[in-house]
Amino acid sequence: MSTKVTDNTAKSQLQFIQNHQTALDAGEYQIEIEQTVKIDDALDKFSANLTFVVQGDRFTLAPQDIHAVFPPVGSLGDHSHILPHIALEWSTLPWERLVHAGSSQDIPWLALILIHEGELVGRDGQTGESLIQPGNTKIVTLKELQKPSTNTIKWPGITLEAGQEPDDKVSVIDVPKTLLLEILPTTQDLSYLAHVRKISGETENNAPLAVVISNRLPQKDQSSTAYLVSLESRYKENGEFDHQNATDEDSIRLVVLKSWSFACSDPKQNFQALLTNLDKNTLRLPESDQAEANKYLTKGYVPLPHYLRQGGKTLSWYHSPLAPGENSTSLGLSKLSVRSADQLIAYNPNNGLFDISYAAAWQLGQLLALQDKQFAISLFNWKRSNAQKLAQNNQQALFPHLFTDNNGKSASSNSADNEFPNDIKTWFEQLGLLSGVPFNYLVPDEQMLPSESIRFFWLDWFWVESLLDGAFSIGRVQASDAQEDSKNNPLTSKVKKITGFLMRSDVVSGWPDLQIDGSESSILDERPMKQNEKLKILRQDRLSEDVLVCLFDGAVRTVDISLKPEGLHFGFNNDDADELWRELRKLDGQEMGDWKVQPIPWKDETKQVVNINNLVDAIKNELKTQNEIEESNAFTAAQFALQMIQGAEKVRLSIST
Incomplete structure (x- = not known):
């Protein structure tokens, strides 16, 4: 099932898809071929066995496999009402493996867990002493992971597949059992925490992205670290996480495919504030x-x-x-x-x-x-x-x-x-x-382009x-x-009239999916820029991690900077009193200010962990009350993503004439 949101200004369409499953799971397969040939009354049989392997990422991700993360790496913005997410270039990846034998393929084997500053993230395997540095991952070999671990760090062991060598390096994190069970999604939660996102329109038709969302909010005025972890074969058939009879003093080892850290402190470091204060x-x-x-x-x-x-x-x-x-x-x-x-x-x-x-x-x-x-x-x-x-x-x-x-x-x-x-x-x-x-x-x-600045120019x-x-x-x-x-x-x-700007800002590094429009008109109000007003963009490139150049065919006087649909994030509405709620939408994407879920259902409010399954039920009940969906309608990860996505932010820079 898919849900669509149309952006008439950009003339593009954002489509949410429940999942994108592979035709074959990763593993080894055999094909038996038999042919019978009859000549007169004699029968001859010929047979052959063929073996082939379907490989998929299991323990590591290449940098090019990651489209974007949010909040951005190292950012300092006010993200206390945002559910972190990671967008993957490989749209089938979250559904290529199973959380337990016989589990539904709707349940992803990847989860994004969030560790707050000061929380213990593991114990030393030799001494059993607590590791106190947040975000502390270890590099181990697959050989070390082949056998189950029964000491203070619980690990079930693995069987290597074709193409995997014992000397291959992987990242792991050892999380205290008491913390992990508080923040880990249930199998019901997992089915809503991953979906596929695709943008298409008149000017672009991009490949679909797989998106994995966390179930936990960042802690205000603290640093947090997000970990994309493998849950392959880590759940029991009844849907409970298999902690291998770990005690409250033990830790549980997880394979980490990607991790990044950010802070939740400075409200001036969010998208709109950074651009406004350039x-x-x-x-x-x-x-x-x-x-x-x-x-x-x-x-x-x-x-x-x-x-x-x-x-x-x-x-x-x-x-x-x-x-x-x-x-x-x-x-x-x-x-x-x-x-x-x-x-x-x-x-x-x-x-x-x-x-x-x-x-x-x-x-x-x-x-x-x-x-x-x-x-x-x-x-x-x-x-x-x-x-x-x-x-x-x-x-x-x-x-x-x-x-x-x-x-x-x-x-x-x-x-x-x-x-x-x-x-x-x-x-x-x-x-x-x-x-x-x-x-x-x-x-x-360097004085011509200081940090957090934008410089307009004419091309000589x-x-x-x-x-x-x-x-x-x-x-x-x-x-x-x-x-x-x-x-x-x-x-x-022929002399060409080309103008543009250079921008040096954390916006460039933190939000790679910037959508830029320029116009020769000085648009001082908030009306949308008309399609026939937009100048052709001749070049839009990142020259370095935090420097972007944009060239327009004409004399630009108004620039709109916003996020492309694939760069949008998920979270809750909030106010000055830090009250959280979720404003809902119609299934066609139209926001309805009086449709809301409040209060937010928590799994553990002190840990800022959202009860995703209860949140889904609350969303469904409100939509049923508003006659938006029928009682019998299924509610999928695509519809959940539609309801949880935050509106696109846009900042307009205009030169008055």
């Missing part, structure tokens, strides 16, 4: 007390050391392609014949300093082209082939009588193919959007032209080469 400006250094220097600083320049060929030292001005304002220069380099970077160095006799911005761009373009050996060879071969065709056409024009066919008629002239091959064209298109340009060329001084197209021409200069040695390049340069000389 330091907003253009990309430039602060003003100085010197008027002459400020003429350059206001244009985004920075002073850099310059070493002269004769051994002398001076300072030169440099600005990146990300300028505070529009560059009025309309001259395209395709009209020039630049043979070296020195031709683009500008000198100001009034202050005796050089401007090396465009020379640096040209030199960088040449170096990037030379660095890509395959591209450089392809470009040189294209130039040589094009030159040969041009020479042939010139000869044919000068001496047409020498170029005749068998009938004495002049052969038709073939013009040179001046179009780039697709691979060369794609390379230049990407370079034109600054892909591959080192970060220090974009932000030459003459800088980009210099970059492209430097790359196009491969094979440009003699003056004649430069003239040919000037005549036959297929690179566009």
Whole structure:
């Protein structure tokens, strides 16, 4: 069963699916094939046995298998009303194994448990002494896990499958029995704590994600650590967790596939507060007390050391392609014949300093082209082939009588193919959007982009032209080469109006699924941005863990930043008095402010552990009261996810005109 929520603004559809089960469970299978051949009255039988193995993740997850976690790793926001979750790229993973032999495949074998700061998470296997560091995992080998453990740490033992070696390393955590039984979901809870999420629409159709949710809230003003643990074959047939007769003094070992820590302390560290409190400006250094220097600083320049060929030292001005304002220069380099970077160095006799911005761009373009050996060879071969065709056409024009066919008629002239091959064209298109340009060329001084800041800019197209021409200069040695390049340069000389922003913030690292929209209009109210108002996004990339660049085709004046549907999280509504409740929705996704579950049913309120099964019953009862579902309707993990998901947060940054 699936439940859908439609976002009309983004023209995309978020779909919740109960589960995504595999056709075959992980394990070893045998196929017996028998064939009978009858010739006259004689029967011959032929048979064969084939063995094959279905493998699935069991003890570890590769980093690329994890789409996102929430709360973000190392975040400090107010997450006290949020149920942590992890989104997995492999949509069938939570249902590939069983919690006990014969259990329903609706019950996932993975659970996300939460350990609060100060809670004991294990005991030393040798001394039995408590380990007091929260989040303390151990690395062991599979050989150590093959045999059951009967000491103070309880472990049932495992049988290795094909592809698993005794020396393989895995992470484990030893949790005190008294704590684990308080926070561990029941099998009924587990069936609601995992689902599949898929987003599709006019502009995207992404692969489905498996999502595993915790049943415990983070503790306010403390750190917490979330663990994705394996519960394979850890439950009894009656649905109880098999703690192997552990005493209250014993610990229970669990395999950990992923863990991360975060704090629940600073309300200014949530998504909306981080974006609202960003330091907003253009990309430039602060003003100085010197008027002459400020003429350059206001244009985004920075002073850099310059070493002269004769051994002398001076300072030169440099600005990146990300300028505070529009560059009025309309001259395209395709009209020039630049043979070296020195031709683009500008000198100001009034202050005796050089401007090396465009020379640096040209030199960088040449170096990037030379660095890509395959591209450089392809470009040189294209130039040589094009030159040969041009020479042939010139000869044919000068001496047409020498170029005749068998009938004495002049052969038709073939013009040179001046179009780039697709691979060369794609390379230049990407370079034109600054892909591959080192970060220090974009932000030459760290003061220009401090932590928790956003900097808007215009793309200096003459800088980009210099970059492209430097790359196009491969094979440009003699003056004649430069003239040919000037005549036959297929690179566009049309000045493009491109704007954008750089953002350096914990939002970039903590929320990887940012949805960004830009408009040329200054939208000062809260109305949704219309589809025909949105600018085309030419590039949206993370340049580092916490730095994002976004380029728009046009002059952006309003930017909306929100979460994509796959980045949404789960939790409860809360108020200033820290009262929690759950506001419910219709099955079509429409929020209903007067439909709610309050109070929240707890398994252990002091431990902040939610009784998921009772919460589901409360949600069902409210929906039945509102005539949204029938008494006989089944309630699935997909419907639970729909009711528990938090609304998308959006922050608008607008430049008034």
